[in-house]
Amino acid sequence: MQGIKVENSKLKGIVKVPPSKSMAHRAIICAALGGGVSIVENIDYSDDINATIDGMVALGAYIEKDGDRLTITGAFNKDNKRNAVRTIDCNESGSTLRFLVPVSLLFDGMTKFVGRGNLGKRPLDTYYNIFKNQGISYSTVEGKLSLKIKGILSSGEFTLPGNISSQFITGLLFTLPLLEGDSKIIISTELESKGYIDLTLSCMRDFGISIENNDYREFIIKGNQRYVSRNYRVEGDYSQGAFYLCAGALGSEVEIKDLRLDSLQGDKEVIEILERMGAKFNCGANLSCKTQNELVSTLIDGSQCPDIIPVISLVAALSKGRTEIINAGRLRIKECDRLRAIVTELNKLGAKIEEKEEGLVIHGVQELEGGVEVWSWKDHRIAMTLAIAATRCKKPIIIKDYDCVAKSYPRFFEDYKMLGGAIYEWSMGE
Known part of the structure; x- marks a missing residue:
């Protein structure tokens, strides 16, 4: 089993997210x-x-x-x-x-x-x-x-x-x-x-x-239509950019290249959700997010943006008050049961999250403790969420099966390290 040790360090710099x-x-x-x-x-x-x-x-x-x-x-x-x-x-x-x-x-x-x-x-x-x-x-x-x-x-x-x-x-x-x-x-x-x-x-x-x-x-x-050949450029991926936008809301300083503000991607809703929670956005040449005051809770409907729910749950776990995530039952049949994975792993770190059949209830805490081993459930979005969580943990964490990020973002940990993330290979044994 492959593991990686991630220490508390804020991310800072410019990153190009993978194409959508x-x-x-x-x-x-x-x-x-x-x-x-x-x-x-x-x-x-x-x-x-x-x-x-x-x-x-x-x-x-x-x-x-x-x-x-x-x-x-x-x-x-x-x-x-x-x-x-x-x-x-x-x-x-x-x-x-x-x-x-x-x-x-x-x-x-x-x-x-x-x-x-x-x-x-x-x-x-x-x-x-x-x-x-x-x-x-x-x-x-x-x-x-x-x-x-x-x-x-x-x-x-x-x-x-x-x-x-x-x-x-x-x-x-x-x-x-x-x-x-x-x-x-x-x-x-x-x-x-x-x-x-x-x-x-x-x-x-x-x-x-x-x-x-x-x-x-x-x-x-x-009927009887035909696809016309053409040149096409794929735009940047909001479901991946969401990890860095959420990191910004949690205190990091990351500018993200290649995200279109006129995008039709449903996961662009991460901007609206974070704004409701108190985050501010800079929409210059690159997109960035930061929080001047403490984040606050909100109601989040997961039906239109299921892929960003894991990392949004992390932000909610560090926001003041009670956040409820609804209409998110389909997360149970993704690469893993993501609702259960979120509750299990973030609670290990010190979050206070309750699992519901179709969503989550999250009671915000000021900081995460860390100092434990967590598991990705071999799910790329859980692994990346845990890496962002490490930026707000008092103690280092060890993420097991981190290499599953290859499913959607193979260079995620390279970019994370480039942005100042402190990560080290860790032998888990057999």
């Missing part, structure tokens, strides 16, 4: 569903993004890496070849899995999806119901991800509840415009994570696909 993982997934898929050649720039080769790249290659795209640039020849290019039977290894990427399941049904042959970690526990019933309705052949293995699919998706009406992962809706949005007939996606309840749907529609529009959005209640999709 959400937008990179989408841009790679849109480019790879074309028939021509696209250039997608500002790519960070995290485990999740590599899974999507490899997945689209398995489906017939040709993708060449050159530094942070991808040259993508779309899967519908007449010269491209694909195997009649192919395997897509999603690793631990829920986005890769849920985006590419319907996409794979654009092509003849059989596709097998495999993965590891908690991915096999993530529900896919939404797709299974579609398979049954359309007579698409599939088989699964209980308890792990081993999904085989064979068939071609047909256009039509698809009714989905709004409280499922938006990844299902995005997967269908990618696919349906390429079918011969027109389609409609009907959302039967209030749609959560609208921001992620906005990202999908924006990226598809950039690649020439038009979809009518009727107030997130239904999506009207004309």
Whole structure:
């Protein structure tokens, strides 16, 4: 088991956050569903993004890496070849899995999806119901991800509840415009994570696909459309920038490059939440956050920004009063049960957090004690949250399984050290 010792030290300096993982997934898929050649720039080769790249290659795209640039020849290019039977290894990427399941049904042959970690526990019933309705052949293995699919998706009406992962809706949005007939996606309840749907529609529009959005209640999709090849640059990632913005709210001085204030990313909500808690932002050439007075509690709705909840919980744990986080139940089926992980690990450090079925109740303390071993739960966002927590611990902490940050931000600890973070390799034994 790998460990890292992190001592109390404030972070200071300028950092370029990785490109948006959400937008990179989408841009790679849109480019790879074309028939021509696209250039997608500002790519960070995290485990999740590599899974999507490899997945689209398995489906017939040709993708060449050159530094942070991808040259993508779309899967519908007449010269491209694909195997009649192919395997897509999603690793631990829920986005890769849920985006590419319907996409794979654009092509003849059989596709097998495999993965590891908690991915096999993530529900896919939404797709299974579609398979049954359309007579698409599939088989699964209980308890792990081993999904085989064979068939071609047909256009039509698809009714989905709004409280499922938006990844299902995005997967269908990618696919349906390429079918011969027109389609409609009907959302039967209030749609959560609208921001992620906005990202999908924006990226598809950039690649020439038009979809009518009727107030997130239904999506009207004309068939026989084609993705248009183009050059595209991926913007910086607010879900990663949130760690440094929260560090700023907790006393560090970090300027963050490459975050767009006009971004459609749902995780940009970190700015509004921190402002409610008393933080101030400098929106010059780079974005930074600081707190002049003590932070205060607030009510936080996690439905539209689940990925920033771990680090926002840390800020709440060091804010005056009682903070409640609601509508965050989906965090239980991420890379780990993030609600339980937050409570378990931050309470070890001296926080006072209560676990609820759909959220958390947090009673603020002035400082964290530290001086203990904590565990990442092999979840990248938990590992990074604990590293930011160390900047407010009286004593050093040891983070076990810290290398899971490779899932989304492989150089996180390099950047952390560059900003003045005091970190040391630590032998955990067997």
